Amino acid sequence: MSQLRNNLPREHFREPLWQTPFHPRLEALSRTKAWYNWGGYQVASVLRSEENEYFAIRNATALFDVTPMVKYRIEGPDAEAFCDRLTLRDVAKLKSGRVQYTCWCDDEGKVLDDGTLFRFSETEFRLCCQERHLNWLLDSAIGYDVAVAEVTEDIAGLAVQGPTSCTVLQEAGFDGIETMKPFDIRRFTAGGIEVTVSRTGFTGDLGYEAFVAAGDALALWDLLWEAGRLYGITAIGYTALNLARLEAGFIVTNSDFIAAETAVRPNRRRSPFEIGLDWMVALDKPRHFNGRRALRAEKANGTSRRVLVGLDIEGNVPAEHSLVYHRGKKEIGHITAAAWSPTTKRNIALASLERPYGVSVTDDMWVEIYALRELTYQKMMVRARIVERPFFANPRRTATPPAPF
Template sequence: MTPRATPLPRDHFLTPLWQTPFHPRIATLSQTQQWYAWAGYQAAQVIRDAEQEYFAIRNAASLFDITPMVKYRIEGPDAEAFCDRLTVRDVTKLKAGRVQYTCWCDDEGKVLDDGTLFRFSPTEFRLCCQERHLNWLLDSAIGFEVEIAEVTEEIAGLSLQGPTSFAVLNAAGFAGLDTMKPFDIRRVAVAGLEVTISRTGFTGDLGYELFVAPGEALALWDLLVEAGCRHGITAIGYAALNLARLEAGFIVANADFVTAETAIRADRRRSPYEIGLGRLVALDKQRHFNGRRALAREAATGASRYCLVGLDIDGNVPADHALVYHRGRREVGHITAGAWSPTTKRNIAIASLERPYGDTVTDDLWVEIYAMRELAYQKLMVRARIVDRPFFVHPRRTATPPGTM
């Protein structure tokens, strides 16, 4: 008798990366076979051509698989009180049918993660983020009448972004979405599918995120692709999305800042004020929240050690991960994300600088870039100017009703 191999558990170190419910369609389209690991899933870095995929975001419609995004269901009579205790924003102001961008901290006021909080009803929430935090959430829930469960594998998600995204949904039979405002949520039935749709995204453009049960994922993909064939719909990978999010001025956990639980060195952790999220901190809300005392002290004393700024850099050589200097001599920070922006025709970047640089000292900044020139690296010292984020802004992102181009 031939011995049968015992299947390995999904968290075994020899287990290959998981595949999302949309993987059969994406793998068929992939011409590059460029994949990366996202939260234990196999995800596309580039499907056909990164530049073509980027222009689909800005000029037509793009389709990106967001299934690996970590998702938690938070439900119960104390769900609002728990979320208000957990996050820095005032959750009592979040109405049912709305989404709130937020972050949450440890007791020292250092950011554990950022993400989106969906409120479906007075007692039902969904928290979406980059890292896994189930143990932290469960420990934080002691004393609250609330149930918390990770539902990442139970929900398949697609991000549909771009100026024709509303037209695609309209052609696919999604009725009544013309009244949806940014950060609105709807639960709709279309073509036999139960879809949760939010007017959210990570591109700074008109866009939506759609969530279905895994068994309905391929039917949703096919529905959108068929409806979008006349509207330039294109499946994209993370390379294109990353450029669009940089133009929009959005930050990524463990790219633009290190999450508190994953930081090896204590000085790598950042507070909301140090990564440009100070505007979210509701020190005046009634309930206490994790890190409140530390954040109140930091706000009162101006004790923030770092700041995250947007940079406009001379030339067209991307400055990703380059060092930033004051007067070309003193090292004051580094670039966390940088690229040449095709839409704005600017060399843009997000940088983490040590205060007072980027705060009260904003002039005479330089970036050290090493550019490949005929198989040899050439050191470039180029000027950089602090500018407001986002780098890309378009009225269609918030227009209600959206355009149907």
């Protein structure tokens, strides 16, 4: 019989936006006081300047507070079978001490969310994602000997990203960190703190994510901050991170696609084949999984309606919220994320297009941009071409050991 536990939530109406355990340090560093709501937490959008924070990601070490990322502990004799039933990839192939990027669907094969699945042992997992799905997980766990609990408030997390990140962690006492391969997990004791580190991140660069008990958060911050003083360590907000993730070609739930559970209109939901996640659909894995029949039929019958593509756009005006046209006349889709890329010196974007555009029809693409200049919008129709993702790729992301500094 399933052992299910639902943590009682704090009373949100008494505290509309919570502060993460790292907030005292971020508040002290903030010059803009630009905060935003991430999952009910007050999180930095920009601390000093977007440019300074972005270049810290690409040239030094950036610290980003990932505590609001929703975290679920999944453990018990049937933990592997449950995770395999829930997600698209073959969890049986995920070894202990490894992380798997994955997603999960409803019974109609529409994506509920994507995230990372951590496997600590044969019977202990952690699922990290953007949206809250506790009810879905508890319902899915019926019949499995597994305990599921949300532990978001219990665990504080920092993304430690950039070319000097490994060196900073070494200086902080994380001995052997340089031997970790991408998607490895390891537990360390540094500065008297128990820290779980994964070689993961959302920047497309060398980087790690460090997780501690909430009560040890400030001690971890201070340890890393002191170790990184000579290596350009910088606290960053989401604006800079969002630019880096776009360069890396990564997608964001409810930005590049709508979570199936929250979509108001059924036709706004997306399957993995429609958002570039077809590579993770393990239709041949031994265990059944949610949405398998629908996804098998979609692939066999070619009924996918849309495709997510990368675009290289003329000029230097970001095409945010723009429409995409074929031959400048027929509307075929829209931009989901766009920016001028400082590293690649390109005007890049992700776009959701109606098939066959972006699949068999890839020529003569145009983007309609409205640029605000001196309080007047100027309409521009500019050429675009479909390109491979990621827009930015650096060998240091996967180099083991990373280059020392």
